[in-house]
Amino acid sequence: MNMEQLSATLAAIASPQRMLILAELQGGRVHVSELARRVGMSRALLYMHLAKLEASGFITTSLELSPEGTALKHVALAPFSLNVTIDTIAEAVAHATVANQQGETP
Amino acid sequence: MNMEQLSATLAAIASPQRMLILAELQGGRVHVSELARRVGMSRALLYMHLAKLEASGFITTSLELSPEGTALKHVALAPFSLNVTIDTIAEAVAHATVANQQGETP
DNA sequence: TGCGGGTGTAACAATATACTGACGCCTGTC
DNA sequence: GACAGGCGTCAGTATATTGTTACACCCGCA
Numbered sequence: 533m534n535m536e537q538l539s540a541t542l543a544a545i546a547s548p549q550r551m552l553i554l555a556e557l558q559g560g561r562v563h564v565s566e567l568a569r570r571v572g573m574s575r576a577l578l579y580m581h582l583a584k585l586e587a588s589g590f591i592t593t594s595l596e597l598s599p600e601g602t603a604l605k606h607v608a609l610a611p612f613s614l615n616v617t618i619d620t621i622a623e624a625v626a627h628a629t630v631a632n633q634q635g636e637t638p
Numbered sequence: 639m640n641m642e643q644l645s646a647t648l649a650a651i652a653s654p655q656r657m658l659i660l661a662e663l664q665g666g667r668v669h670v671s672e673l674a675r676r677v678g679m680s681r682a683l684l685y686m687h688l689a690k691l692e693a694s695g696f697i698t699t700s701l702e703l704s705p706e707g708t709a710l711k712h713v714a715l716a717p718f719s720l721n722v723t724i725d726t727i728a729e730a731v732a733h734a735t736v737a738n739q740q741g742e743t744p
Numbered sequence: 745t746g747c748g749g750g751t752g753t754a755a756c757a758a759t760a761t762a763c764t765g766a767c768g769c770c771t772g773t774c
Numbered sequence: 775g776a777c778a779g780g781c782g783t784c785a786g787t788a789t790a791t792t793g794t795t796a797c798a799c800c801c802g803c804a
Contacts, residue, residue: 535654542652545722548645548734549792555731558724565750577793579752595751602750602801614722616651618664618715625661628654655762671780683763685782701781708771708780 535628538620544588545614549573550581554590554609561608582607641734644726650694651720655679656687660696660715667714688713 533541544550552571556562562570568578585591593607639647650656658677662668668676674684691697697713704710 535657539652539654539657542648545727546645546648546652547792548641551641551645551727551731554724555728558728563750574794575751576753576795580792598750600802605751609724612724614720616720616722618660618718621651621657622661622664625657653762669780670782680764681781682765682783686762704780706772711781 533620533624533627535624538624540584541588541614542616544584544590547581550585553578553581553585557591557607557609561606563604563606567607639726639730639733641730644730646690647694647720648722650690650696653687656691659684659687659691663697663713663715667712669710669712673713 545554549571553567556567556570564578564582565575568575571578573581582591582593586593589610590612591607592610593605595603595605598604651660655677659673662673662676670684670688671681674681677684679687688697688699692699695716696718698716699711699713701709701711
């Protein structure tokens with residue numbers, strides 16, 4: 533994992549709002565509008581947070597048809613375990629440094 | 639660890655600049671001006687980053703007199719190991735929720 | 745046909761974070 | 775005394791993040 537990825541991943545959970553979302557999802561998958569109600573935020577805002585969480589693999593989403601025929605976007609917790617030590621960071625930094633000094637798209 | 643603390647701690651390392659600082663410190667303690675040179679940022683900016691890192695316990699600082707009599711602020715890496723899982727987060731959220739719902743300063 | 749409840753996104757405002765440049769103060773040396 | 779090098783901080787600016795409001799569209803149902 534390089535520095536940018538690690539940074540993005542950590543930033544994704546380093547937010548009280550997103551922690552709330554994850555905690556809420558622990559009880560099982562929920563569709564977006566319902567989730568918005570539970571955590572008390574607008575759908576638009578929730579979408580932004582979900583995008584970050586999904587980009588770093590903390591959640592998965594799936595659009596499905598309910599029995600009543602309406603579309604529901606289910607969001608579910610993805611299993612994860614983050615272990616960060618000075619070595620994790622040093623390794624991430626090492627990759628980034630190489631990329632920066634040698635160029636990445638020749 | 640409550641939600642705000644966890645959030646601040648994660649945010650502290652969720653930054654490429656601060657990862658760079660930590661990686662640099664792995665080689666041993668360095669004084670501020672020298673560190674600023676090595677990571678290529680202004681002292682003023684570095685101070686801001688160091689404040690966040692120190693607040694979350696990733697580094698320690700100590701002001702000492704050099705043999706030449708000038709003051710040097712040494713920055714050293716503090717040992718740490720961060721393990722984040724859904725349970726870590728759920729627990730942090732649980733604490734925050736209680737604090738919010740019951741009020742904290744009666 | 746007009747709700748009520750979903751999805752998805754664009755435009756904008758507000759706030760937090762990162763960053764710059766300059767200042768003052770201290771010490772030792774030429 | 776002038777310079778070089780260290781410390782610490784403030785005011786101001788740029789940029790990123792967070793949050794709001796409003797829109798368009800789809801489906802089922804009374």
